[in-house]
Structures are given as C-alpha cells and as structure tokens.
Amino acid sequence: MNDAEILSLYPAGYAQARARFLAAAHAAHATIDSQVLSGYTDAAGDALTLDAAYLGPQDASRVLVMLAGTHGSEGYAASPLLTAFLPQAQQRLSQQEDMGVLLVHAVNPYGFAHVMRTNEHNVDLNRNFIDFSKPVPGNPEYQALHALLCPADRGEAGAGAAQAALDAWVAEHGQASFFDALFRGQYEVPEGLIYGGAERQWSNRALQNLAERFLGRARRIAFIDWHTGLGEYGKSFFLCFNEFGGPEWERCCAWWGRDAVETKGGFNGAARPRYSGLVFQGMRGFCAQAEFAGAVIEFGTTPPDATIAGLQLDNRLRFDAALDDARRAALLEQAMESFCPQDPRWRIDVMQEGLAISHRALEGLCAWP
Numbered sequence: 001m002n003d004a005e006i007l008s009l010y011p012a013g014y015a016q017a018r019a020r021f022l023a024a025a026h027a028a029h030a031t032i033d034s035q036v037l038s039g040y041t042d043a044a045g046d047a048l049t050l051d052a053a054y055l056g057p058q059d060a061s062r063v064l065v066m067l068a069g070t071h072g073s074e075g076y077a078a079s080p081l082l083t084a085f086l087p088q089a090q091q092r093l094s095q096q097e098d099m100g101v102l103l104v105h106a107v108n109p110y111g112f113a114h115v116m117r118t119n120e121h122n123v124d125l126n127r128n129f130i131d132f133s134k135p136v137p138g139n140p141e142y143q144a145l146h147a148l149l150c151p152a153d154r155g156e157a158g159a160g161a162a163q164a165a166l167d168a169w170v171a172e173h174g175q176a177s178f179f180d181a182l183f184r185g186q187y188e189v190p191e192g193l194i195y196g197g198a199e200r201q202w203s204n205r206a207l208q209n210l211a212e213r214f215l216g217r218a219r220r221i222a223f224i225d226w227h228t229g230l231g232e233y234g235k236s237f238f239l240c241f242n243e244f245g246g247p248e249w250e251r252c253c254a255w256w257g258r259d260a261v262e263t264k265g266g267f268n269g270a271a272r273p274r275y276s277g278l279v280f281q282g283m284r285g286f287c288a289q290a291e292f293a294g295a296v297i298e299f300g301t302t303p304p305d306a307t308i309a310g311l312q313l314d315n316r317l318r319f320d321a322a323l324d325d326a327r328r329a330a331l332l333e334q335a336m337e338s339f340c341p342q343d344p345r346w347r348i349d350v351m352q353e354g355l356a357i358s359h360r361a362l363e364g365l366c367a368w369p
Helices: 003-008 014-027 072-093 109-113 140-149 156-173 175-183 202-214 247-256 279-286 304-319 325-339 344-367
Strands: 031-041 047-055 062-068 099-105 220-233 236-240 291-300
Touching (some): 014 031, 014 072, 014 099, 031 109, 031 202, 047 072, 047 202, 062 072, 062 344, 072 344, 099 202, 140 156, 140 175, 175 304, 220 279, 220 304, 220 344, 247 291, 279 291, 304 325
Parallel strands (some): 062 220
Antiparallel strands (some): 047 099
C-alpha cells in the first residue's frame, strides 16, 4: 500500500470502521461472528457490535488472534490495521494448512463509538478479567489519589491545586509507586480511573464466546492485543505477559526481537506496574488447552505524564456535567489526539510497523514446532 491508501483506511467514526472491516472480511471469505451490545447505540442511534472475522479451517491447531479496541478510542488506530491485514492473511493462509486467524474488531464498541477509553459502565476492560467470586485486588494508594486525579472542581483553580498536591505525593513516594497505583487497576471507585468493575462485563463474556467457538481446538495461539498511548511516538512498545524466561516468552523474543520484548521503556524507566485483570490473562484462561504466546502492543502517542492527562480527560468527558457543547467538542478532539493522532506520519508508521509485527507473528506461528 502507498501512503495515500494507508491514510484512507483510518476511519472517521465507529460505523465507518465497522463497515470497512466487515467489507474486508466478506471479501476474504471469512467466517463472521457479530455480537450486539444490547441497550446501547452510537450517536446516530445504530446498534453497537463486537465483530470477529475468522480465516482458515475451523479445527486449526494454530491460530493467530488479534484484538482491536479493548480501550474503545484506541480502536481508531487498530481497526485499519486489522482491515488491511485481512487480505494479506487470506493470501498467506492459502499456502498453509492447519492454521487460522481470528481478528476481533471493537472489543469495546461503546467506547469506540463514543470516543472513550472505558466501556458503557466506565470499566477499563483491560482490568476486568479477574475472578469476581473472590475478593477483588485492593489498591489503597489509588483511593488516596483519586480526589487529586479526578478533582471535584475541574476548573483551572481546582485542577491546579489538585495537580500541585499530586506532584507533592509523587515527590514523597516516587514515580514508580505512582505509576503502579494508577496503572495496575482499581476496583473500589466506580467513577475513577482504570476501574476494573464489580463484575464481568459484556465484552468479557463476548470474548469467551469467541474463544469457545473458534479456539477450542487450538493447541498453539499467537496473541496480540493492540493499544496506543505508551512508548516512543509512533513506535511499538511491547508488554509481554508470558512467564519471564519461559518458553512462550522466548518464543515472543524470537518473533519480535529480545530488545523489543524485554524493553523497560514506556514508564520512564520505572518498573512495570503490577497489572491485574488483563484481557491477555483472560484469553489465556479461555484457551487453557493451548500454548499461548503474545503481547499487548502499544504504539506511542505521548509521554507517560501526557498519557495520564489523557486518562483524566477521558474521565472528565464522561463525568463533568458542566461541559458545554463547544468545550466538549474541543476536549473530544484533544482526546483523539491522545490515542490516534491526526499526524499522517504517525498513522503511516503505525500501519507499516503493525503489519510487519503481525506478519512476524504469523510466520512464527507457522514455524512453531
């Protein structure tokens, strides 16, 4: 694809993104599975849907699985990648037996359609995959920080005072403690940032449905959950959640390079947060019969401080009832820049590198003994 063709794939909205993905899936003769999020619509009143396209034999023992839009607004970058990959995957599978590709579009259709990171209940789906029959993971540090991250007074004076108090907390406790308190997820403040929910969400169950339909016979799964935000601008940043040094970890290093997989970037050199409830962990549990290797892969948009500001902005758009239409529109545009910049160079680089990463995973899956 040339640059103009790449840029033309980036959608203006959820409905356009979905239409393009489904058109590419039909053209590739994929099996399509669509699940409707009941009770919610987009701004035009149309239904919201998680769509999946499956290529290859239904009983394939090797399957590449890629997700777009776990964090809704980040789907604007991942959706065109899946759409562009469909015909390429079809061509590659025509030369390979016993292998499939499952592409999942708009894991969080509500967030995608309404340009929000979280779902219809303000739940961060990438923290929702825990066992809710047990006590939820505690995060008292976040509870102490919530009023500073999401102040009641969102005006200039209130936000400034909250930021000063937050800076003082970070100075006392350290940046690593702050990143861990924020990014690992929390389950006590429903209106807060990175809230993992009080129960399994619709998208959680929808992914389990797909795993049961398409992945029950798989024995080797290569997995990518596409995201944006962390990392160097326009470059990939890998978060591998296989056991460090284990066979699946080593396989990821072979596919994508040890320097990429074992990077300490993305958090200004701080240790990786102690994440809980990741989609990666949930999908691996749904496919317990299979070896499961892969990563959450981010494309950098902003430094960590600006990424946090984007989370706060996302939260304000949901909960600040005082916003007028003009201010809301301006903030929505700013939010989009946080997760899918308009910069043509960023979009071209992300597409090209994302396709290259996808093909390396597919070739690695072919060679998996």
